[in-house]
Amino acid sequence: MATSIHVKPKSKWKKIEITKGLGTGHDFSGLMCMEELTDYELITKTRKNVSKQGAKDTKEPVGPEKSEREISKKKTKDKKKKKKKKEENTTESPGEIEATDSVEKKKKKKKQKKGDIIKLSQVQTVSDLSEDLLKEESTHSKKKKKQRKRKKSEDTNQGEGPSPKKKKKADKPVVPDLEGKDENENKPQEKVSVTDMAAWKNMHVPAPVLLALKQDGFAVPTPIQTLAIPHAIRDRLDIVGAAETGSGKTLAFGIPLIDKILRVKQEQENRKKKGVEEEECGSGSDIEPQDEMNDEMNDEIDNEDDNESDNEMVDSGEESEEELLFETSDEDDEEEEVEQDDTEEVDISEDENDEEELGSEEEEELVEGDGFGCVKVIDDADFSDIDPSLLGQFEPVKTPKYPQKPPMALILEPTRELAVQVKNHLLRIIRHTDIKVVTVVGGLSMEKQLRVMKKCPEVVVATPGRLWELVQQDNSYLSQVSEIRCLVVDEADRMIEKGHFQELTHILNHINRDAEKKLKRQTFVFSATLTTIHSGPHRHLNKKVKVTEELKLEKLMKTIGLKDRPKIIDLTRKIGTVETLTEARINCTMDEKDLHLYYFLNQYPGRTLVFANSKDCIRRLVSVLTLLNVNPLPLHADMHQKQRLKNLEKFTDNPRGLLLASDVAARGLDIPNVQHVVHYQVPHTVENYIHRSGRTARATKEGLSIMLVGQGDVKNYRKVVGSLNRSEELPVFPVNHQILTVIKERVDLAKQLDKLEHSVSKQKRQNSWFEKASKEVDIDLDETLLNDLGDSHYQSTQKQQIKFLNAELKALLKTSVIPKNFSGKYPTRTGRLVIPHTQALTKDAIENVKNDRKSQQKMMDKIRVAALTAKPGPEKKKKKWKKKWGK
Numbered sequence: 001m002a003t004s005i006h007v008k009p010k011s012k013w014k015k016i017e018i019t020k021g022l023g024t025g026h027d028f029s030g031l032m033c034m035e036e037l038t039d040y041e042l043i044t045k046t047r048k049n050v051s052k053q054g055a056k057d058t059k060e061p062v063g064p065e066k067s068e069r070e071i072s073k074k075k076t077k078d079k080k081k082k083k084k085k086k087e088e089n090t091t092e093s094p095g096e097i098e099a100t101d102s103v104e105k106k107k108k109k110k111k112q113k114k115g116d117i118i119k120l121s122q123v124q125t126v127s128d129l130s131e132d133l134l135k136e137e138s139t140h141s142k143k144k145k146k147q148r149k150r151k152k153s154e155d156t157n158q159g160e161g162p163s164p165k166k167k168k169k170a171d172k173p174v175v176p177d178l179e180g181k182d183e184n185e186n187k188p189q190e191k192v193s194v195t196d197m198a199a200w201k202n203m204h205v206p207a208p209v210l211l212a213l214k215q216d217g218f219a220v221p222t223p224i225q226t227l228a229i230p231h232a233i234r235d236r237l238d239i240v241g242a243a244e245t246g247s248g249k250t251l252a253f254g255i256p257l258i259d260k261i262l263r264v265k266q267e268q269e270n271r272k273k274k275g276v277e278e279e280e281c282g283s284g285s286d287i288e289p290q291d292e293m294n295d296e297m298n299d300e301i302d303n304e305d306d307n308e309s310d311n312e313m314v315d316s317g318e319e320s321e322e323e324l325l326f327e328t329s330d331e332d333d334e335e336e337e338v339e340q341d342d343t344e345e346v347d348i349s350e351d352e353n354d355e356e357e358l359g360s361e362e363e364e365e366l367v368e369g370d371g372f373g374c375v376k377v378i379d380d381a382d383f384s385d386i387d388p389s390l391l392g393q394f395e396p397v398k399t400p401k402y403p404q405k406p407p408m409a410l411i412l413e414p415t416r417e418l419a420v421q422v423k424n425h426l427l428r429i430i431r432h433t434d435i436k437v438v439t440v441v442g443g444l445s446m447e448k449q450l451r452v453m454k455k456c457p458e459v460v461v462a463t464p465g466r467l468w469e470l471v472q473q474d475n476s477y478l479s480q481v482s483e484i485r486c487l488v489v490d491e492a493d494r495m496i497e498k499g500h501f502q503e504l505t506h507i508l509n510h511i512n513r514d515a516e517k518k519l520k521r522q523t524f525v526f527s528a529t530l531t532t533i534h535s536g537p538h539r540h541l542n543k544k545v546k547v548t549e550e551l552k553l554e555k556l557m558k559t560i561g562l563k564d565r566p567k568i569i570d571l572t573r574k575i576g577t578v579e580t581l582t583e584a585r586i587n588c589t590m591d592e593k594d595l596h597l598y599y600f601l602n603q604y605p606g607r608t609l610v611f612a613n614s615k616d617c618i619r620r621l622v623s624v625l626t627l628l629n630v631n632p633l634p635l636h637a638d639m640h641q642k643q644r645l646k647n648l649e650k651f652t653d654n655p656r657g658l659l660l661a662s663d664v665a666a667r668g669l670d671i672p673n674v675q676h677v678v679h680y681q682v683p684h685t686v687e688n689y690i691h692r693s694g695r696t697a698r699a700t701k702e703g704l705s706i707m708l709v710g711q712g713d714v715k716n717y718r719k720v721v722g723s724l725n726r727s728e729e730l731p732v733f734p735v736n737h738q739i740l741t742v743i744k745e746r747v748d749l750a751k752q753l754d755k756l757e758h759s760v761s762k763q764k765r766q767n768s769w770f771e772k773a774s775k776e777v778d779i780d781l782d783e784t785l786l787n788d789l790g791d792s793h794y795q796s797t798q799k800q801q802i803k804f805l806n807a808e809l810k811a812l813l814k815t816s817v818i819p820k821n822f823s824g825k826y827p828t829r830t831g832r833l834v835i836p837h838t839q840a841l842t843k844d845a846i847e848n849v850k851n852d853r854k855s856q857q858k859m860m861d862k863i864r865v866a867a868l869t870a871k872p873g874p875e876k877k878k879k880k881w882k883k884k885w886g887k
């Protein structure tokens, strides 16, 4: 067993500005550059199945020259082996040699890949796993003891040069000493070693998953996980789960799903071993729960505190994030509501030439499929002679045509970003298994997805559009999707909304048509708003029927096709949003929204997500805010998928990032540390408000949600707040009007500039379209059709105007936003005046709302006391006062 420690950066190296002294009193002026890495993980990679030579190597000192020598030694040895093999094979025909060679190579490659995975078959009982872990720990603790001893002796020998032995050891590649700490101080794994996983006891989590959770520091299951996982794994019930945003629902269905796959795979392997012929494709009765496995794992967890670090992270090697080959955007599965306030048309129709590729992929699949876990290929039945009306009643179940393993689990998501995120989340918990996952989504390369499908991944995470497209095309792997043993419909209330997901209905009909398979299947339905009820009449049901939580759930379960008596878990709060979320509103005119948005962004520059209802609004805001140097990133359904994912990544990387998004980003996205959510326009539904706001204040963190309410939004605002069961209005966010007055000038300038630039470019675009079209059909262009861009003099005046306004804005942006007569009464945390636009931190924005509420409360109390203790007046007035203030 060979062990090596690697630094796995989780963030980018950041440049540190070198200021004189750097707090040390020294002059660093000669230094060219300094960079720091703040977020990283130290990984101890353990290679099992290493050659004897490799094993020997670990005992010897591992200096850089030494390892080079070993590599070259190994190479020559390999070469010799190959030569010998070749000689042995000379008796075979050339064709045979090639075949055996490639088969050998494939086998070798497979072995190498699987060597690092804790395969279920290798961990029939958890003791195997525990033993491995314990062995790792003992070697690690021995190493640590040695290190401590060495450090001690170094301390005592301070001032003396290291002994030759020590010097040799010093050559050893060590983990960089970050921030001048002891190397072990920086190890996140240290945290892992003391992670007490007792809270996961009796949850029946499979051992490899538990290990991954432990290494990720997920010491305690969230409430939805605590309630859902045992019912799903132990009782094998279908689960309907409603829990607030950011509460860990993905693992609440993800862990049982993985458990199910492990069981089915184990069953299949057992069958294979026994040589039992498979009777049905991909089937296998449920095996007994892995309680024994878990009990032993739990025992190991109990002893954990006594043990030293077990920081092994076995690299599966196989499941590295697939390279995304992007193609041009096609329509998103997410349907967007487009506000028609600005009539710019965007052409989003794109060609997809994947059908040809599909054909060739299928051919290859037929050759490559190993037939494992599938029925044998039998002749495809021909129903052409049968009366079609009969087919409707007794729809024949097609026999799978392809000798390829079918998927075992299907997770349906409403957006592509969410599908990619869920896949990544799953990859983390399955890293000690050999389970594979594929995303099947629009907008990304179909070729790539098809290639991954050829490996017969057990899990498919898909958006309904692309999935249904491939099922219809009779894709060899996905056409067997009805074989799945596990179905997840995430964000289910959204998924079943009428008019949004026609394809979902087709998919559900397709996979539910075989009652026997449906019975074997376990279904999970999750969302944060499964039981949210609108205060007004429901949009999609008969308006006369009062929609209750029960009615909503019943409809949902019927549509998706759950089994009888599913486990229903509802942990949502009556008021819809999470406890750690601070909510507020800013009242303003529609025209002042830009001003207030810029004010907020300027004063509270944390990672902020701004939601708007239309793409045109996003386009305009991006332009205005870019002119104001705020650097926003757009995200909406009309963008190319590549750009969408890139912008998300950039936003995630920048602690002061600003994302301007449509509701395509409202649901499910788990972007770490989003501090503020701003609703630039009031969302149309209470569900959207809850999901949008839920992008912040996740996993018990604090966050702030602010809604800009203009006069045109009041009706919508009342509807949303009414459905949130609040007894009070959302509190008003405190705004400093002195600062607002100062920044108004620059915001007005930016808006003016944007309008001017936009109208010029729009006219240009239209004119060039007319000119091109007239050339193509070879007719003379009617000049009156062209938008009047004016003569060259007018055009140059416009250009001049744009230039002038730009210069004016730039100059303004260099000035301070603090007004000349600023009173200095700006909220501070330390009692020291801090310049507003440099001081503002999230905490302050939240504190400002809280403090404002407190002072309002105080004022109300004062009025109440004054009213109650006021001089006795007319009896009628007293009664009225008492009624108003006496509560």
Ligand SMILES: Nc1ncnc2c1ncn2[C@@H]1O[C@H](COP(=O)(O)OP(=O)(O)OP(=O)(O)O)[C@@H](O)[C@H]1O
Pocket (backbone or CB within 6 Å): 217, 218, 219, 220, 221, 222, 225, 243, 244, 245, 246, 247, 248, 249, 250, 251, 527, 528, 667, 668, 669, 670, 694, 698, 699
């Ligand atoms: N047991 C746990 N301990 C610590 N963190 C956890 C645990 N389970 C999940 N998390 C983390 O909590 C965050 C939120 O999880 P997740 O995205 O599953 O929430 P969600 O309930 O699906 O939210 P939404 O409703 O917005 O989709 C993730 O970053 C996840 O890694």
